[in-house]
Amino acid sequence: QSALTQPASVSGSPGQSITISCTGTTSDVGGYNYVSWYRQHPGKAPKLMIYDVTYRPSGVSSRFSGSKSGNTASLTISGLQADDEADYYCSSYTSSGTWVFGGGTKLTVL
């Protein structure tokens, strides 16, 4: 199984919005609405930010939103804050009954 494709890095200034893409195939992202997004600060465990493409867990800011079009899922963060600087990973269920992650995107808040 191949990893989902994410940009290596994105950046934005405080208050701006950014979008991170996650591209797979019809066998994973495109075929199921089981895409999740995780945020990972250095030295910490990943934290769930979005699940089932668009849903936010309780306690996650409404500044985080998810969407999907075809084989590409996206995470949008609005009103960027310094604490948003972290690595972000997407994941998806696959037609093989397994799970696959993206390679990760480093978000820099300028």
Next chain:
Amino acid sequence: QLQLQESGPGLLKPSETLSLTCTVSGGSVSSTGYYWGWIRQPAGKGLEWIGSVNYSGYTYCNPSLKSRVTISVDTSKNYFSLKLSSVTAADTAVYYCVRRGTNGEPKTYDPWGQGILVTVSS
């Protein structure tokens, strides 16, 4: 609040078997709505899904690791385990234990344990 805690040796020699345990508190591995799994992350790299087990012991694993991986659950002691045989330096990583929903629960990995660093070196 559900909490997961990994434990096990932090240093192994090549060809040995990695054995990790994840203790579950604030919940039960006997819950029918969840799978219990393992995800690893080499230093400076991305996340890799290893596999999962449910309360009845049904497992499914990453095909690339399947021949070396055993994941099991102990409902009497409320923990689940990972065994990875014939380790090499490529298996050096932080290993996380996680819970995933099924049967009406969100199909996502949450929560995560804090992670345990396992180093393979001679």
